[in-house]
Amino acid sequence: MVMQYDARLDAVFRALADPTRRDMLRRLGDGEQNVGQLAAPCAMSLAAASKHIRVLENAGLVERRVAGRTHWFRLHGDALAEAHAWLARYEGFWTGRLDALARALEAPDTP
Numbered sequence: 001m002v003m004q005y006d007a008r009l010d011a012v013f014r015a016l017a018d019p020t021r022r023d024m025l026r027r028l029g030d031g032e033q034n035v036g037q038l039a040a041p042c043a044m045s046l047a048a049a050s051k052h053i054r055v056l057e058n059a060g061l062v063e064r065r066v067a068g069r070t071h072w073f074r075l076h077g078d079a080l081a082e083a084h085a086w087l088a089r090y091e092g093f094w095t096g097r098l099d100a101l102a103r104a105l106e107a108p109d110t111p
Contacts, residue, residue, distance in 0.1 A: 008060065009083060009086055011059040011079075012060070012061065012079045012082065012083045013083065014055070015056050015061055018052070018055075020042055020044075020052055021052050021055060021056055023042065024038050024042075024049075024053070025061060028062060028075040029075055032065070032072050032074040033072070033073055034072050035049050035050060035053065035071055035073075036049075038053065038073065059079055060076060060078060060079035061075070061080065062076055063075075
């Protein structure tokens, strides 16, 4: 179970590492789009867009719906929720570090 979870989480972060894929996800947050719509703002071929979409699909970040010859994609939030939960474990650490920095900056200088 742990190894399967880790592999899925690795795939999510690998997919999110690319700015083109992050942009596609952002736009899918506004609603369903097809391959052409996802490719157009990135000035890339449909084949290149399909490769990016396949990475997002394999990571579980998007779902595909086929209507005739058109493939429609929509955001699938479960994988993002898992990544968020993983990152949230470190929120306390960073909050504590930032609070310590704020205290140090606010402390009066002693000669």
